[in-house]
Amino acid sequence: MVIGDYFKRVSMWSLRLVFVAAAVFILWWVIGRFWQGVLPVTLAIIICTVLSSPNSWLRKHGVPSVVSAFITIGTFFAVVGAILWLIAPSIAQQSQVLYFQAFEGILSIQLWLQGPPLNLDSGDLSRYFNEAAAWLQNQAGAIAGEIFSGLGAATSVIVTLGVVLVLTFFFLKDGHRFLPWTRKIGGKQAGWHVTELLTRAWTTLSGFVRAQALVSAVDAVFIGIGLLIVGVPMALALSVITFVAGFIPIIGAFTAGALAVLVALVSLGFTEAVIVLVIVVAVQQLEGNILSPLLQSKAMNLHPVIVLLSVTVGGTLFGIVGAFLAVPVAAMIAVFFRYFQDMTSLRAGEKVASDLKFESEYGEFAGRAMEADGEIFRRRYYQDLLGGDAETNELKIPEFLGEDRESVDPNEVRRKELKRRFTSARTATSQAFDKIRKRN
Numbered sequence: 001m002v003i004g005d006y007f008k009r010v011s012m013w014s015l016r017l018v019f020v021a022a023a024v025f026i027l028w029w030v031i032g033r034f035w036q037g038v039l040p041v042t043l044a045i046i047i048c049t050v051l052s053s054p055n056s057w058l059r060k061h062g063v064p065s066v067v068s069a070f071i072t073i074g075t076f077f078a079v080v081g082a083i084l085w086l087i088a089p090s091i092a093q094q095s096q097v098l099y100f101q102a103f104e105g106i107l108s109i110q111l112w113l114q115g116p117p118l119n120l121d122s123g124d125l126s127r128y129f130n131e132a133a134a135w136l137q138n139q140a141g142a143i144a145g146e147i148f149s150g151l152g153a154a155t156s157v158i159v160t161l162g163v164v165l166v167l168t169f170f171f172l173k174d175g176h177r178f179l180p181w182t183r184k185i186g187g188k189q190a191g192w193h194v195t196e197l198l199t200r201a202w203t204t205l206s207g208f209v210r211a212q213a214l215v216s217a218v219d220a221v222f223i224g225i226g227l228l229i230v231g232v233p234m235a236l237a238l239s240v241i242t243f244v245a246g247f248i249p250i251i252g253a254f255t256a257g258a259l260a261v262l263v264a265l266v267s268l269g270f271t272e273a274v275i276v277l278v279i280v281v282a283v284q285q286l287e288g289n290i291l292s293p294l295l296q297s298k299a300m301n302l303h304p305v306i307v308l309l310s311v312t313v314g315g316t317l318f319g320i321v322g323a324f325l326a327v328p329v330a331a332m333i334a335v336f337f338r339y340f341q342d343m344t345s346l347r348a349g350e351k352v353a354s355d356l357k358f359e360s361e362y363g364e365f366a367g368r369a370m371e372a373d374g375e376i377f378r379r380r381y382y383q384d385l386l387g388g389d390a391e392t393n394e395l396k397i398p399e400f401l402g403e404d405r406e407s408v409d410p411n412e413v414r415r416k417e418l419k420r421r422f423t424s425a426r427t428a429t430s431q432a433f434d435k436i437r438k439r440n
Contacts, residue, residue, distance in 0.1 A: 040160055042325055044167035048175065049206035050213070051076055055172045069172040073165065087237045183362070189369055193343075196363030201335045203359050208331055216246025219253060219287055223260065226279035230272050232264045248323050251311055253284055306330060342367075347374035 051072045058068035179198065183191030224239030232238070238260050245252035257280035265273035307327055314326025345351040346367055353367035 039321065040163040040167055043164045044171055045205070046209060046325075046328065047076070047164070047168050048171045049202075049209045051168070051172060052175070052206065056176075059176075065173045065176075069169050072172060073169055077165075083240060087234075087240055189366065192362040192366035192369070196358060196360050196366050197336065197339050199359040199363065200339060201332050204331050204335050205328055208328055212247050215287055215291055216243045218291060219243070219246050219256075219283055222283045222286075223257070223280055226283070227260060227264075227276065230264065230275055230279075231268065232260065232272070232276060233267050234263065238263065248311065248320075251315070251323060253287075257281075257284060302327075302331060302334060306334075343370050346370040347377070349374055349378055 054075075055068050055072040058071060059065055063071070179195050182194045182198070185191075186194055220239040220243035223242050224235055227235035227238055238256070241259065242253075242256040245256035248255075257277075260280060261273050261277045264276040307330070310326040310330035311323050313322075314329070315323035318325075342351070342356055343366075346353060346356075347370055353364065353371050356367055358364045358367060
């Protein structure tokens with residue numbers, strides 16, 4: 001009998017896991033099919049997290065929403081264009097010199113390997129270098145293909161950027177009307193929950209983007225200063241790459257640092273490359289152990305293992321763009337899970353609304369409503385279970401005490417009566433679960 005019950009439980013949990021896996025697969029399939037539309041919307045929302053504060057400031061100072069959206073977007077793209085305009089001449093001037101320096105560096109490495117103490121054969125070295133060059137070309141082609149297939153999914157990069165620009169404009173212009181609209185069509189209590197949930201999601205996402213931007217900026221500034229001191233070519237361009245790569249946690253910083261060390265190696269030599277490596281590692285240790293935990297723990301409260309797994313899964317499924325969007329998506333899932341956990345705790349009576357921190361006044365309304373619903377549910381449940389009166393919590397002194405009722409301590413009677421009722425409740429609950437097990 002025990003073995004049969006055990007296998008029943010295992011089969012039920014296995015069936016649930018199958019349903020969860022099927023739901024995850026269907027969700028992944030749907031996102032993949034609609035990726036061309038999901039990508040511009042997601043990028044526009046992320047851009048809005050950066051631009052919402054200046055846009056709100058302009059609106060509060062009397063600027064119409066249309067004008068404030070135009071000013072905010074125009075300023076943002078002007079800054080991005082100015083940065084690209086500054087680094088483009090440096091890349092154009094130094095890329096050819098860097099190519100010849102890299103070629104000379106490879107020749108010097110080849111000559112060193114042919115000499116003592118290794119004394120490797122020149123034919124084997126040529127074959128190894130050819131294989132390495134072919135592998136690098138394949139990897140470069142794959143990375144370029146992922147970038148352009150991701151960013152240009154709507155037909156081309158220009159079209160995708162155009163859609164992102166239009167969506168960003170309308171999100172900035174009409175975003176403040178979205179939550180009132182959801183409360184209007186969703187009803188009172190549902191609107192409260194949706195408002196609080198979306199406010200939490202927006203706060204978490206904007207906090208992540210701003211924290212990651214600050215961390216990436218610190219990395220880019222300090223690593224860029226180090227590259228300038230050492231004299232590495234394209235130091236400004238490498239700093240910009242470090243800033244952009246910093247939005248891909250863990251993997252992005254490692255890739256940008258490796259690129260800086262490689263440029264220093266082929267252009268200046270082994271000693272300078274080691275110095276650059278020390279600079280990169282020191283800055284990343286400062287960022288990873290002090291700055292990043294301090295900022296991102298407040299913004300996301302995600303374990304580093306969850307961050308690494310989300311980046312890995314996102315990069316595997318959707319390439320570089322997936323790795324870039326993986327952590328914000330994981331943070332949103334965590335927000336939904338924590339909100340559901342908070343509401344469950346309120347309904348179960350484990351917490352009260354004053355114990356929780358809400359991001360909006362409507363969240364406090366939703367929390368108090370859930371707390372009241374849970375209290376009503378528990379009272380009705382236990383009164384039905386104990387066979388008592390649902391309208392009162394008063395405990396009366398039992399009739400069997402007779403004439404001595406006046407001399408009895410009511411508190412003692414209350415304790416004994418409560419103990420008896422809870423014992424009866426435990427017994428009834430145990431019997432109910434036994435019946436459920438037998439049915440299953």
